[in-house]
Amino acid sequence: MQNIVASLEQSSEADRQAALQKLEEMQMKDTLRMFNGLVERCFGECVNGFRSKALSAPEEKCISTCAEKFIKHSGRVGQRFGELTMQEQAAQQGMAGGSGS
């Protein structure tokens, strides 16, 4: 990952634009995948009766809670992941002994 960032800094403006566009596309796809997975998870967990085609009030509540909770969960995981990645990078740079630019 560090290498990607480093090589991006050295690359030309056009390359950088292309890379950013690619990154945006990947993020878009990942968001869509996450969304579909979330619907599947919460539906599987919350909806179990099919006597009506409308969501019952408890089912709707459960889906809201499930979705909200998952979003907060994923935010927290992202935060911790970011912190740990930064620590690791700092440790690696420390090991390089400050010789790198």
Next chain:
Amino acid sequence: MQQAQQNELEAMTDMFNKMTEQCFKKCVAAYKEQELSVGEATCVDRCVHKYMVAHAKVQEILGKHAQQAQLQQGR
């Protein structure tokens, strides 16, 4: 095809496959018959409807959070 259209199509296909999987799991109880029973068919109809409603509901919640995140970044 435009990238955005392709993404949308892929997402729809993915959603459809997941819905099929879920409703089969929840509605089809036995494999004694080749045909869907009346009860199973009714269940599937309702399940598809419910899945779409759940989809819209989760979409709304995600949208709300995305908006909040943008507002916070804008500060």
